[in-house]
Amino acid sequence: MNLRTRRGALSAAGLLGTGIALAACGGDTASGGAAAPAASSGPVKLVYWGAFAANLGKAQEEVVKQFNDSQKTVTVEHQFQGSYEELANKLTAALQAKQAPDMAVLSDVWWYKFYLNKAIQPLDDLMKAEKVDTKDYIESLFNEYVQGGKSYALPFARSTPLFYYNKDAYKKAGLPDRAPKTWDEFVKDFAPKLKGAIDPKQFVFANGGYSAWIFQGVIWQFGGAYSDKDFKMTIGEPKGVQAGEFYRDSIKAGWAQSVKNDTDEFKQMNAVNIINSTGSLVGILDAAKGKFEVGTGFLPEGPAGFGCPTGGAGVAILSGLAKEKQQAAMQYIAFATSPKVQAVWSQQTGYMPVRKAAIESKEMQDFIKTNPNFKTALDQLPKTKFQDSARVFVPNGDQILAKGLERILVNQEAPSTVFKEVADTLTKEAEPVIKARKALGA
Amino acid sequence: MERREEARVITIQALRVPRPATVPSPSATPAWSRDLLVFLAFITPNVVTLCVFSYWPMLRNLWLSFTYWDMIAPEPLWIGLDNWIEVLTSATFWTVLRNTLVFTVGSVGITIMIALGLSLLLNQKRRGRNFVRAAMFAPAILPGSAIALVWTFLLAPYYGLISQGATALGMPMTRWQNDPYWAMPTVILVIIWKSTGYDAVIFLAGLQGIPRELYEAARVDGANAWQRFVNVTVPGLSPVAFFLTVTSILSSFQAFDVIRVMTGGGPVYATTTLIYQVYSEAFVGFNAGRAATYATILFGLMLAITVVQIRMVEKRVTYE
DSSP states (O other): OOHHHHHHHHHHHHHHHHHHHHHHGGOOOSSSSOOOOOOOOEEEEEEEEEEHHHHHHHHHHHHHHHHHOOOEEEEEEEOSSHHHHHHHHHHHHHHHTTTTSSEEEEEEETHHHHHHHTTOOOOOHHHHHHHHHHHHHHHHHTTTEEETTTEEEEEEEEOEEEEEEEEHHHHHHTTSSOOSSSSIIIIIIIIIHHHHHOOOTTTTEEOOHHHHHHHHHHHHHHHOOOOOTTOBOOOOOOOOOOHHHHHHHHHHTSSSOOOOOHHHHHHSSSSSEEEEEEEGHHHHHHTEEEEOOEEOOOOEEEBBOOOBOOEEEHHHEEOOOOOOOOOOOOHHHHHTTSSHHHHHHHHHHHOSSBBBHHHHHHHHHOOOHHHHHHHHHHHHHGBBBBOOOOTTTTHHHHHHHHHHHHHHTSSSHHHHHHHHHHHHHHHHHHHHHHHHHHHTTT | HHHHHHHHHHHHHHSSSSOGGSOOSSSOOOHHHHHHHHHHHHHHHHHHHHIIIIIIHHHHHHHHEEEEESSSSOOOOOTTTHHHHHHSSSSHHHHHHHHHHHHHHHIHHHHHHHHHHHHHHEEEEEEEEHHHHHHHHHHHSHHHHHHHHHHHHHHTTTSSSHHHHHTTTTOOOOGGOTTTTTTTHHHHHHHHHEEEEEHHHHHHHHHHOOOHHHHHHHHHTTTTTHHHIIIIIIIHHHHHHHHHHHHHHHHHHOOHHHHHTTTTTSTTTTOOOOHHHHHHHHHTTHHHHHHHHHHHHHHHHHHHHHHHHHHGGGGGOOOO
């Protein structure tokens, strides 16, 4: 009997632990933590959280190294934190633990959350002191981080979706060496020809990755939108649903497959068409080297014409730093977004240069001539638009939309029901944002 | 019957423990208070740790379930029962609950069956027995995330060993981890692979603890192999089986690493269990209040299951 009660108590105690251990799950926070305050004599030390892996990570390390070598007053320590999502996750925990870094890369869907919570600081005075030529930044990209007349980040690794195709497969199918102009052309002409020409193991098109970002373009191409500026969710309206039907049919008709990682499928020649970030360009070209030829094009047009969002990440400075550190951080950001660095960074990654001077530079122009794939993104840029509030400003909006798309693509559920539910969820999730915006006077 | 037993235990203990009063006390402190001090000295560290790291977070967790908090705002916002109403009326909750049950029943049930079979085999004197025992136990000491990565490799479409084997046998190419029907069985399979060895070793220990005389007696009585299994092995193993069921169910409710690495809870919600939902609400959606609601539900469920197991099932367990 004694034994029994003791065991009962023990298992109950164990149980109690588990409900809670969850709360501790976020505990693996800032492993290097914030840098110690700099000694007055030595260089100012800054911790910078990055989100770039593989070839992008190497290029990022290179930018930091060049900065550290270029001067003696500031030392930046770059710490890789995983994907954009993982970084945002860790940053949230780090802020709670007061162990936040000094600078961080924040993607299109994350920076706003930190802005609303006053976790990142305005850069205007710092830019002025650093004599940053704000007019030389590509306006649309620069303005995306402006709130209430102030800049809260500077564009760094900015991208757009791009249509990638396997040139060898196109040749085999007797198709012209270009991306499809419209979805209609692709579905009625390209897809059947490709299907007939490629290996039965291969498939025509792969969906995957940041699906709600890619679909942002598609829904515009069909004349719909996720939401309007004021958080009225419009994804469930007929044009949005029509775009959803098109997505669902792509799977049903057998020319598209829903996969975990579309870039990998493209690199392994399983999929012969994908829509993915310009930031994947160099990785794809490297992987394809000696295996197949890669072509790129604008996104295909839908019934309502062209539609393509901007995306990618900027760099922000965390709030509450000592004056000296703030300026030092600005010094790094100015360097990383300078025309010279941007021209090199762009060639090493596929991200678009965020500076006009970088695009116009002889170096970049020469590079484009021999690498036409880099030109596609630059040519497409003027036609791109800032994304709908539902994806970039609603907390978790990206994931909510992606889940909805997955239900359509994987479970083949009806877009009319799914998008209505998604719209309801988004409306609810937007409430705190609308409140916070009012509090900030936005 | 039970009552009487209890009474007997108490009487025996009362007899064994000498009365403190019979020992002359050297100091002025009364004996009972010294006993109390000793008692406190022993339990305090434990109780304090439990309070700080278990009970307090649990209460805090319960409180959080009545708030909205994005984990950045300085203070959570009190919203009353909103989270509870929303969670309990959402289709997601029921999907997740069903997934949790399928996952638990599938992984625990099958693991215990296989483990029992394996232990019976390994309890016989056969060549290479020690090697097989060691090999079988190995997955239990590997980290779940490493196992999940290896299986992801094996299951990878086109080049993975399993996919190639399946294709060679004429099965259509399947994206096991990304298929709404196959994702859950795939995850369960990996969990079974990971935990069978451990369970089998525990069963083996249980088997070896069954006195040989019982088998001999059964044989003398003319019991055949099946009768010996049913009447000697099964009752003899029941404490071990009970222990394994309780601990396996609890750990399957908390299985996270394999799901996180292999499927991320998807596709859609296909492999999202309660614990995974807690994680994704908190650390993907940054909705600490809703995550706390799910965590509280998970806790309540585990508590209920354990209480039921201890109250009902243990009665049928034969302790020697």
